[in-house]
Amino acid sequence: MRDRRALTCLVASLGLLVGALGGCTSDEGDKPSRAERAAAVEPPPTPVERMDLVPGWGPTQQELEEAAGIVDGLPLRDLAGQVIVARWQGTGAPTGLVERLHLGGVIAFSDNVTSTDQIRRVNAALRRTVDRPWPLFLAVDQEGGAVERVKGAATRFPAFMSTGAARNEALTEATYAASGSELRGLGFNVDLGPDADVTIGRADPTIGARSVGSEPGLVAAQTAAAVRGFVAGGIVPVLKHFPGHGSVLADSHRTLPVQGRSMKELRSIDLVPFVSAVGAGTSAVMVGHLDVRAVDPRVPSSLSRKVVTGLLRDELGFQGLAVTDALDMAGVAAGRTPGEVAVKALKAGNDVLLMPSDPAVARAAIVRAVREGRVPRPRLEQAAARQIALLIHQDATAPKGAKPGSGLAASRALSAAAVTSVAGPCVGPLVAGPVVPLGSPVAVANFRTAAAAAGMALGRITYEKPPKPPKRKKKKLRKWRKLEPTPVFHGTPLGFTGYRGGVTTTPIVVATDAPYVLGQVGAGIRIATYGETPGAMAALVDVLMGAAPAPGRLPVEVSGVERRGC
Secondary structure (H helix, E strand, O other), X not given: OHXXXXXXXXXXXXXXXXXXXXXXXXXXXXXOOHXXXXXXXXXXXXXXXXXXXXXXXXXXXHHHHHHHHHHHOOOHHXXXXXXXXXXXXXXXXXXXXXXXXXXXXXXXXXXXXXXXXXXXXXXXXXXXXXXXXXXXXXXXXXXXXXXXXXXXXXXXXXXXXHHHHXXXXXXXXXXHHHHHHHHHHOOOOEEOOOEOOOOOOOOOOOOHXXXXXXXXXXXXXXXXXXXXXXXXXXXXXXXXXXXXXXXOOOOXXXXXXXXXXXXXXXXXXXXXXXXXXXXXXXXXXXXXXXXXXXXXXXXXXXXXXXXXXXXXXXXXXXXOEEEEOOOOOHHHHOOOOHHHHHHHHHHXXXXXXXXXXXXXXXXXXXXXXXXXXXXXXXXXXXXXXXXXXXXXXXXXXXXXXXXXXXXXXXXXXXXXXXXXXXXXXXXXXXXOOOEEEEOOHHHHHHHHHHHHHHOOOEOEEEEEOOXXXXXXXXXXXXXXXXXXXXXXXXXXXXXXEOOOOOOOOOOEEEEOOOHHHHHOXXXXXXXXXXXXXHHHHXXXXXXHHOOOOOOOOOOOOOOOOOOOOO
């Protein structure tokens, strides 16, 4: 015993603290007191520590602790339902679905919305009748342009590419504050936007005018401004589609697109807006369904731990709410069951599982995976706590919402700053005499209203009947029957071409979505409005009449145009 103690003291003299050994002089000194033993036992981790929740992305430390406390007391089946946000059928409040599966929330689509009054009542009923002491996740996909689910009395906003053409961050922030405030007034607390994808241009089949443009820095700046606006309006914005959907050649609704760029290319282009947003403390990011060959080949990014945890969380430092893109899309659902998709998405590091094709099956699969040890319960708790903490934070800090239609001036201001002329005079009136609008019924109706308000003359179309049918000659008679009346324009024809619209041969061509079609036509006057909203049409009328300039610049390359703007 004496030799062993001598050796121990020798080791201590070489660098260990003698006091930590309890001394080297007697056997009695080796035994710590009861008080020392109690002090040496580390306390168990708190729920926040166990779930690895850290502030800096929205919720305060107190809100994180509140959410962790809630989650700590939830049964497994309720936890599994909490991470699911489902689609629903019909136009009544889906209270039964939410309560039966203990869903985190629901997302409204066009077929769930008949009017602003109706969807406000639905959201109010859900908040009132679902017995839960924390908010529901009440989401909508309202980007503006071609992607808008709530219409009617709600303000229509142009496509997000308008912000790239206007290049005015303060204006972008004000516009999306107005949009967010209207959504908040309708009872929503989450919007699946803005779109942070950097588009490659015409070859991009999915994102198009939903993107700010093709310049990473411009996309980052305008996306950040839109995020600030949504937050100011009382809405949680969900930045999408990580790690970048604008540079792939397929649509993830239909297949799994291959993202073939190197990591160097991704970091210098696609990831730039996300890096900027995460650095600014954005609260929520949507993960897309992409085959990112440089990170995890042939695995949908939404199911890839290397993408969600490795790239988004570890490399970019994102600690907030990771939301999958819709899990019923072919890019992730093809060849997989709803349960398999849900479990893999959760294991990858996502916190909200959006729109599984069968939410009941997805919940059951998560419960089974936790019980079998394939998904650690702390991972499920972490996901649920992040969602609840963000909703508590949003509910505590959001201002009162605004009435539908209150954002009309903001929408018009953005369109007036974005309208872009790529051919034709840059000053003075562009037309003399009446104008005859053609194309999209919505664009034509809004243009007519704006023209009438501004005093612009509108022309009309009459039709000349074919000549009288030939007598007796059957072959000529058949040809005659195929003839249609010939239109006669009493004024200058103006052709609108919108979302996935074709080429028009009118003297004035107006692109109301992505501007690429303007490079395919020979019209003397070619204008991009990035929207067919009342505000966009009012801005167009002002430009045609010479009452206002066209200050916008193309935020993407358009082959075949004379210039990028005036």
